[in-house]
Amino acid sequence: MTGPVHLIHAPELSDVAEYAYAAAVSPPARLVFTAGACPLDAEGRTVAPGDPTAQARQAMANLTTALAAAGAGLADVVKTTVFVASSDRADLVAVWQVVRDAFGDQDPPSTLLGVTVLGYPDQLVEVEAVAAVREVG
Numbered sequence: 217m218t219g220p221v222h223l224i225h226a227p228e229l230s231d232v233a234e235y236a237y238a239a240a241v242s243p244p245a246r247l248v249f250t251a252g253a254c255p256l257d258a259e260g261r262t263v264a265p266g267d268p269t270a271q272a273r274q275a276m277a278n279l280t281t282a283l284a285a286a287g288a289g290l291a292d293v294v295k296t297t298v299f300v301a302s303s304d305r306a307d308l309v310a311v312w313q314v315v316r317d318a319f320g321d322q323d324p325p326s327t328l329l330g331v332t333v334l335g336y337p338d339q340l341v342e343v344e345a346v347a348a349v350r351e352v353g
Contacts, residue, residue, distance in 0.1 A: 220245035220348045221294050223324060234316050235323045239294045241348040248286040248349065252299065252342035253279035254335070265338035268300060268307045272314035275343045280318075283347055290319055292347040296326040299342040301334045311341055 220243070223236035241247070255263050255271035256278065264270030283289055300311045312328050324345075334342050 219292060220350045221292055221324075223322075234312075235326045237325060239325050241294060244351045245348040246287075246351050247294075248283065248288045248292070248347040250279060250282050250286075250345045250347070252297075252344040253282060254339060254342050256336065262336050262338040266340075268302065268340045269310045269314050271339070271341040272311040272343070273318075275341045276315060276318040279343050279345060283345065286347070286349075288347040288349045291322050292349050293319070293322065293324045293345045294348050295324055295346045297344050298326060298328045299331050299334060300329070301331055301340045303330055305330075307340075315343060 220241050222240045222242060224238040224240060226237045229237055253275045255274040257263050257274070262271075263274045280290060283292070296315065298311060298315055300308045302308065308328055308330050315326070316323075334340065
């Protein structure tokens with residue numbers, strides 16, 4: 217890997233988790249912290265009320281756009297936190313699969329949380345990330 221992000225897989229820990237257990241950032245690197253990417257369209261409307269997987273796809277598209285605006289991409293992500301407004305584990309698993317699929321072979325450490333409510337009307341999903349990009353210069 218030529219970037220500053222180094223994912224660490226701990227063979228002593230279970231391989232059930234579909235993510236690295238840690239990540240390290242090598243200098244020189246610039247850290248990028250995103251706000252939670254929400255399932256909003258360009259007009260600020262919550263997409264797909266009641267459908268957590270469709271909302272996860274929109275949130276990941278919005279996360280990708282936010283990262284690009286900061287000069288980063290999904291391959292630069294060091295850590296994610298995924299929030300799902302549901303107490304149903306099946307909803308969390310479905311959202312997680314959308315997030316994992318978006319990252320492809322990149323498997324940054326992540327935390328998946330079921331929460332009571334999120335900020336926008338009808339919002340079920342939010343994804344925030346920390347990325348690291350090598351400074352060119």
